[in-house]
Amino acid sequence: MTASQTAAVPLLETRNLTIKFGGITAADDVSMTIEAGRNLAIIGPNGAGKTTFLNICTGWIKPKSGQVLFEGRDITPLPPRKIVARGVARAFQIPQLFTEHTALENLLIAVSAREGLRNPLRPMHRIRQRDEMMALLEMVNCADVADRLVVELSEGQRKLIDIAVALALKPRLLLMDEPTSGVASSQKHEVMEILIAALAKARVTSVFVEHDMGIVSRHADEVAVWNTGRVQLRGTPAQILAHPDVIRDVIGEEIA
Numbered sequence: 017m018t019a020s021q022t023a024a025v026p027l028l029e030t031r032n033l034t035i036k037f038g039g040i041t042a043a044d045d046v047s048m049t050i051e052a053g054r055n056l057a058i059i060g061p062n063g064a065g066k067t068t069f070l071n072i073c074t075g076w077i078k079p080k081s082g083q084v085l086f087e088g089r090d091i092t093p094l095p096p097r098k099i100v101a102r103g104v105a106r107a108f109q110i111p112q113l114f115t116e117h118t119a120l121e122n123l124l125i126a127v128s129a130r131e132g133l134r135n136p137l138r139p140m141h142r143i144r145q146r147d148e149m150m151a152l153l154e155m156v157n158c159a160d161v162a163d164r165l166v167v168e169l170s171e172g173q174r175k176l177i178d179i180a181v182a183l184a185l186k187p188r189l190l191l192m193d194e195p196t197s198g199v200a201s202s203q204k205h206e207v208m209e210i211l212i213a214a215l216a217k218a219r220v221t222s223v224f225v226e227h228d229m230g231i232v233s234r235h236a237d238e239v240a241v242w243n244t245g246r247v248q249l250r251g252t253p254a255q256i257l258a259h260p261d262v263i264r265d266v267i268g269e270e271i272a
Contacts, residue, residue, distance in 0.1 A: 025087060025088040026049035026050060026051055026085075027050050027051060027052040027086070027087060027188065027189055027221055028049070028050040028073065028084070028085070028086055028104070028189055028223075029047075029048070029049045029050070029084075029085045029088075030046055030047055030048055030049075030069075030072075030073070030082065030083070030084050030085075031047050031082055031083045031084075031085070032045050032046070032047055032081060032082040032083070033045070033046040033047070033069070033072055033079045033081075033082035033083075033084070034046075034079055034080050034081045034082055035068065035072065035077065035079045035080050036080065040063070041065075041244065041245040042065040042068040042245050043065050043068055043069060043072065043079060043082075043245050044065075044244065044245035044246045045082075045246070046065075046069065046082070046245070046246065046247060047082075048240065048247055048250075050189070050221065050223060051221075052188070052221050053219075053221055054221060054237045054238055055212060055215070055221070055222045055223075055224070055235060055236050055237045055238075056222070056223045056224070056236065056237065056238045056239070056240060057223075057224055057225075057226050057231075057232045057235075057236035057238070057239045057240070057253075058223065058224070058225045058226070058239075058240050058242055059225075059226060059227070059229070059232060059239060059240075059241055059242070059256075059262075059266055060241055060242030060243050060248075060265075060266060061243065061265060061266060064242040064243050064244065064245070065242050065244070065245040065246075066225045066242045067109075067193055067225060068245075069242070070106065070191045070193055070223070070225065072084060073104065073191060073223075074096055074099055074100075074104060074106045074191055075091070075094055075095055075096040075098075075099045076096055076106075078092070078093075079092070086099075086102055086103065086104055086189070087102075087103070087188075089102075091104070100185055100187070103186075103187050103188040103189060104187060104188075104189045104190075104191065105182040105183075105185050105187035105189070105190045105191070106182070106190070106191050106192075106193075107178050107179055107182050107190065107191070107192040107193065107195065108178075108193055109193040109194045109197050109198075110198075111174040111175055111177070111178035112178065112181075113166045113174060113177060113178055113181065114166065115165065115166045115167040116165065116166075116167065117165065117166060118162065118163050118164060118165055118166070119153060119158055119161050119162050119163075119164060119166060119169070119173075119177045119180075120146075120149060120150065120153065120162040120163060122166060122177060122181055123149035123152060123153065123177075123180055123181055123184050124145075124146065124149055126149075126181045126184035126185060127145045127148070127149055127184050129185075130184065130185050130186065131145065149180075149184060150162060152180040152183055152184055153177070153180055155180070155183075155214045155217060155218070156176040156177065156179060156180045156210055156211070156214050157176065157210050158173055158176050158177055158180065161173060161177075170200075170203075171198045171199050171200070172199045172200065172203045172206075172207045175195060175196070175198075175199060175207055175211075176207060176210060176211065176214075179192075179195070179211055179214065179215075180214075183214065183215075183218050183220065187220055188219075188220060188221065189220065189221045189222070189223070190215065190220050190221070190222045190223075191222075191223045191224075192222060192223070192224040192225070193224075193225050194224075194225055194226060194227065195207075195208065195211060195224050195226070196208055196226070196228055196231055197227075204228060204230075204231060205230070205231070205234065208231055208234075208235050209235070212235050224236075229257060229266075229267055232253055232257065233253045233257055236253050237252075238250065238251065238252065238253075239251065239252070239253050239255075239256040239257070241256060241259075241261075241262055241266065243265060248261070249261070249262065
């Protein structure tokens with residue numbers, strides 16, 4: 017493959033993804049590309065297939081037909097852990113954290129998995145990557161709660177620590193399901209600004225499902241509209257959020 021051909025390969029590409037659950041088509045011949053360095057928001061009504069798309073791309077669900085390619089390589093048959101090792105990480109709607117451990121310990125567990133450091137005789141805090149994990153907590157403005165138990169933290173802090181855990185795996189693409197869900201309205205934009213800045217600093221491309229159109233308008237570079245298992249529209253936030261079909265089917269009113 018030549019250098020020009022390599023440059024043309026999308027970071028992620030799906031080809032003709034199809035899957036049905038009973039009589040519901042969650043992915044209907046979905047083909048799309050995701051380019052590096054962009055933040056793509058996925059919006060759409062409930063049941064449109066948004067989360068199913070993330071699950072297929074990260075190996076949690078296998079499509080009936082179609083392919084998922086990451087950097088030009090087919091990852092469709094791989095299990096989630098091998099997809100993570102390839103460079104695709106996932107953050108769920110509910111943060112997947114060990115709440116009985118501290119924020120820093122959650123990151124140390126992640127880096128132990130990344131590096132294969134499974135030595136029960138070595139205390140986690142002696143792992144040489146400890147400073148690297150503290151830098152990630154600093155990146156998401158959570159260094160001050162490094163030694164606090166996760167169960168004691170706010171939902172916004174948990175979301176940011178969950179993202180730091182994902183970044184500890186050194187992904188090139190991060191797929192997020194409603195990153196501001198459960199966060200107080202007054203904190204949503206602050207949390208998202210910290211998150212987007214951390215992704216930019218780490219040079220990680222993102223795809224995120226979101227229902228808050230204010231978040232989409234301010235923080236997405238592109239928007240894809242899902243409806244009945246298909247990508248109905250795709251464009252800039254300004255183009256998509258002003259589209260009559262999106263206002264009718266997704267938003268219900270224009271964004272101020």
